[in-house]
Each structure stands twice: as structure tokens, then as C-alpha cells.
Amino acid sequence: MPFAGKKLYDALVVGGGIAGIESALNLANNDLNVLLVEKDLTLGGKMIMLSKVFPTLDCSACITTPKISEAARHPNITILTNTQIQHIDKQDKNYFKARIKEKARYVDISNCTGCQLCEEACPVVVPDQYQYNMVGRKAAYIPFSIASPRVASIDIDNCTLCGACEKVCPTGCIDFTQQDKEYDIIAKSVIMATGFNLFDPLKVPRFSYGKAKNVITALQMERLLAPTRPFNHVLRPGDGKMPCNIAYVLCTGSRDLSVGNPICSQICCMYSIKQAQLLMGALPMADVTLYYINIRSFGKGFEEFYEQAKGMGVNFVKGKVGKITEIENGDLLLRYEDINQGKVFEKKHDLVVLSVGVLANDEPQKLIQGWKKDEYSFAFQKDLFYTPSLSSIEGVFLAGTTSGPMDIPDSILSAGSAAMEAIRYVKQTSVDF
Numbered sequence: 455m456p457f458a459g460k461k462l463y464d465a466l467v468v469g470g471g472i473a474g475i476e477s478a479l480n481l482a483n484n485d486l487n488v489l490l491v492e493k494d495l496t497l498g499g500k501m502i503m504l505s506k507v508f509p510t511l512d513c514s515a516c517i518t519t520p521k522i523s524e525a526a527r528h529p530n531i532t533i534l535t536n537t538q539i540q541h542i543d544k545q546d547k548n549y550f551k552a553r554i555k556e557k558a559r560y561v562d563i564s565n566c567t568g569c570q571l572c573e574e575a576c577p578v579v580v581p582d583q584y585q586y587n588m589v590g591r592k593a594a595y596i597p598f599s600i601a602s603p604r605v606a607s608i609d610i611d612n613c614t615l616c617g618a619c620e621k622v623c624p625t626g627c628i629d630f631t632q633q634d635k636e637y638d639i640i641a642k643s644v645i646m647a648t649g650f651n652l653f654d655p656l657k658v659p660r661f662s663y664g665k666a667k668n669v670i671t672a673l674q675m676e677r678l679l680a681p682t683r684p685f686n687h688v689l690r691p692g693d694g695k696m697p698c699n700i701a702y703v704l705c706t707g708s709r710d711l712s713v714g715n716p717i718c719s720q721i722c723c724m725y726s727i728k729q730a731q732l733l734m735g736a737l738p739m740a741d742v743t744l745y746y747i748n749i750r751s752f753g754k755g756f757e758e759f760y761e762q763a764k765g766m767g768v769n770f771v772k773g774k775v776g777k778i779t780e781i782e783n784g785d786l787l788l789r790y791e792d793i794n795q796g797k798v799f800e801k802k803h804d805l806v807v808l809s810v811g812v813l814a815n816d817e818p819q820k821l822i823q824g825w826k827k828d829e830y831s832f833a834f835q836k837d838l839f840y841t842p843s844l845s846s847i848e849g850v851f852l853a854g855t856t857s858g859p860m861d862i863p864d865s866i867l868s869a870g871s872a873a874m875e876a877i878r879y880v881k882q883t884s885v886d887f
């Protein structure tokens with residue numbers, strides 16, 4: 455009996471970003487029984503970290519959180535966060551066996567009320583990964599105010615075991631004896647929605663990221679602009695000053711063979727234009743300049759959005775930035791080639807945002823045998839034009855940025871396609887649980 459004692463699902467969805475959540479909802483609304491596994495402490499992926507979305511400027515959290523709560527309440531969806539999949543093995547009769555590792559949070563989440571008293575009591579402060587290290591967090595912490603589930607977790611690597619959190623917790627749910635749990639589950643199909651990685655700007659030392667404090671990434675700027683932002687204003691991380699002359703360096707780590715990534719990330723032009731518009735609202739006296747190679751505003755409403763930014767006074771300079779140097783007061787000197795004028799110039803800015811590109815998350819190939827990737831390490835798509843959500847393995851489907859760079863609307867479309875393919879496949883399989 456291969457299924458004896460195992461939890462059985464119609465579909466295993468790996469990754470709880472917008473694509474994974476959307477796939478899970480589509481499957482569950484068609485009466486499939488879904489296990490959604492997220493390795494992070496919270497669902498939402500990159501989208502839940504964003505401020506507003508191009509080209510509509512809708513609040514990102516306002517789109518994500520209703521979908522997350524619908525998934526969390528859905529009777530056909532089981533959600534596991536802080537959980538890693540060790541491996542997925544295809545078994546002979548069209549089903550998959552997956553080894554699940556639920557990592558200890560040292561908090562019984564069924565009893566945690568999210569009151570944050572543990573956070574207040576904890577004396578340990580470490581950089582907050584959810585605010586991209588711009589502020590600190592405690593060793594006992596809730597990732598951020600709209601995290602799902604909104605419960606505490608103990609960062610055991612930094613915890614001193616002082617016990618202060620345990621003493622104040624009103625429900626007694628902190629449990630230092632908790633251990634990782636490992637077990638197998640069975641699923642008829644798998645949707646890979648493991649998303650993308652961002653280019654690491656430390657790989658371009660001439661841009662001074664990591665050395666000059668006022669050179670940040672676009673995701674850090676998303677946090678500075680988001681409703682769940684670390685400060686109440688857009689401030690330079692170096693000295694807390696309000697910036698008044700901000701530069702964007704587009705294509706950082708994209709379309710650049712010198713860093714081994716020739717492809718266009720598809721989203722950076724538009725998210726930079728979006729942030730420029732938001733900054734014009736947040737800092738009305740500030741100048742914002744985008745240094746670009748080409749502006750690729752190819753989607754619905756994108757060209758109009760670009761024109762709108764120009765109309766608002768955002769400066770666009772067609773030029774490649776060669777070097778960023780920190781000068782006095784933490785300001786930055788940008789050396790760039792203005793392609794239209796055919797000359798090299800230098801310009802001073804007080805904050806530089808690197809519009810970092812999209813890279814493949816190559817985790818799926820470690821999870822499952824037979825996984826094929828394309829030449830840029832994204833998932834290989836068996837039939838790009840007719841059925842883009844088919845992977846190299848029968849019964850494994852692709853949702854969102856697992857198969858390449860894409861924005862949120864395209865990730866949602868792709869998730870719908872993956873779910874429909876999975877439903878068709880599950881209905882045809884010969885396995886009966």
C-alpha cells in the first residue's frame with residue numbers, strides 16, 4: 455500500500471508568491487485538494503513587499519492580501535509556511551512522493567495571537583531581512599504587519615535563550631523544544647511556482663553598492679515607498695536625510711554580458727518609471743533622473759504610463775552609467791555616457807537606485823529529477839507557444855516567473871494556465887486515492 459499513512463493531495467504547489475497563490479485558488483475552486491508549500495515565514499513572495507503596481511498604481515498589498523486570505527480560508531487548501539521540500543520523486547503510476555520538512559518556529563502558531571509582546575521584550579536586534587537590512591528586527595519577531603500567517607517566530611541562530619519572550623507571552627506558545635518535522639506526502643500533480651531571484655549588485659563593484667550607503671536597490675526603494683515601510687518618509691539610509699536628487703540606473707545586471715546575463719528583465723523599466731512617479735508625489739521638490747539603454751514599455755497601458763512620467767517632470771537620459779563614486783556628505787558622482795550627445799558626463803546625485811534585474815531561481819532542479827532548464831536556467835517550457843505551462847516532466851506544471859521574467863498580470867495568467875493544465879492532467883490520471 456504505497457499511500458498508507460500518507461497525506462494525499464491532487465496537487466502540490468511549490469512557492470507561495472502571487473503565482474503559487476493564484477494557482478492554488480484556481481485548483482481549489484475546481485474541487486482539487488491542494489497543498490501549498492512556502493519556504494519563507496509568510497506567503498506573498500516579492501509582491502507583498504511592493505508599494506504600488508504599474509501601470510495602474512494600485513496598492514500592491516491591497517491586491518495580494520485578499521487573495522492570501524481567500525487561500526488561507528479555503529477548505530480545499532492546506533498551507534505550510536517555513537517549510538522546505540527535500541525532494542520530489544515521480545512514482546510509476548502518475549503520482550509524486552514529496553519529502554516535506556516543516557522547520558521549527560519555536561512558537562506554537564495555533565496559539566499565537568500576534569500580540570508582539572515577545573518582540574518588545576526580546577533584547578536582541580539583528581538586520582531585518584524583510585526591510586532589506588535598512589532597519590533592525592528582534593530575534594523574536596513577526597516578519598511584517600501584513601505577514602500571513604501573522605504569527606511570531608524565533609530566529610534561533612541569533613537567540614541568546616534569555617527567556618524574556620517566554621516570560622511575557624500571554625498564551626505560553628513559545629516552545630524551545632520544538633523540532634523540525636519530516637514526512638512524505640503524495641500528490642497527483644505538481645505546480646512549480648518558485649519565482650525568481652534578483653541580481654546581486656555586489657557583482658558590479660564599480661556601482662559601489664555595499665560600500666556607498668546611499669546606493670540602494672529598487673526593492674529597497676519599494677520598501678521605502680510601501681504602506682508597511684520602515685520610516686514614515688523616503689529617507690537616505692546613510693544619514694536619514696530626505697533626498698532631493700535621485701538617480702535610477704536601469705538594466706543593472708540585465709542585458710549585460712560582462713555579468714553573464716544577456717536577457718532583458720522585462721519589469722525594471724516599468725517599475726523604475728512607477729517609483730519615479732511615486733517619488734514625485736512623496737518628495738515634490740525632488741529631481742528624479744532615469745539613466746537607461748532603451749525604455750521597453752511594451753505592455754498594455756505602459757507607453758502611456760511612460761509618457762505620464764515625462765509629463766510629471768521625470769528626467770530620462772539615454773546613457774550607460776560607467777561608475778558611481780561616493781563623494782562628500784554621502785552624495786554620489788555618476789559618470790555616464792549620454793548616447794544622444796555622444797559625450798561622457800559626470801553628475802551629482804544624493805541617492806542612487808539600482809534597477810536590478812531578474813535571474814532564475816534554480817532550486818527546482820535540486821528538487822526533482824528530470825527537470826530541464828533553458829539556457830538562462832529558467833524552467834524549460836516544453837511547448838512555449840501552445841502550452842507554455844508544460845515542463846519537461848509530465849505532471850509538473852509551471853506558474854509565474856519560474857519560466858522567465860514576467861510582471862504580475864502575466865504571472866497571474868501563467869498561474870491560471872498551469873492550474874488548468876494540472877486539472878486536465880489530474881482528471882486523466884489512473885491513480886485513485
Ligand SMILES: Cc1cc2nc3c(=O)[nH]c(=O)nc-3n(C[C@H](O)[C@H](O)[C@H](O)COP(=O)(O)OP(=O)(O)OC[C@H]3O[C@@H](n4cnc5c(N)ncnc54)[C@H](O)[C@@H]3O)c2cc1C
Binds near residue numbers: 649
Ligand atoms: C523592485 C520590483 C518592483 C516590481 N514592481 C512591479 C509592479 O509594479 N508591477 C508588476 O506587475 N510587477 C512588478 N514586479 C514584478 C513582480 O514582483 C513579479 O512579477 C512577481 O513577484 C512574480 O511572482 P512569482 O510568484 O512568480 O514569484 P515570487 O514573487 O518570486 O514568489 C516565489 C515564491 O516562491 C517561494 N519559493 C522559492 N523557492 C521555493 C522552494 N524551493 N520551496 C518553497 N517555496 C519556494 C519564494 O519564497 C516566494 O515566496 C516588481 C519586481 C521588483 C523586483
Ligand code: SF4
Binds near residue numbers: 575609616617619
Ligand atoms: S529567548 Fe531569544 S527570542 Fe526570546 S527574548 Fe531572549 S533572545 Fe529574544
Ligand code: SF4
Binds near residue numbers: 561566569606622
Ligand atoms: S509568541 Fe506569544 S507574545 Fe509573541 S506574538 Fe505570539 S502570543 Fe504574542
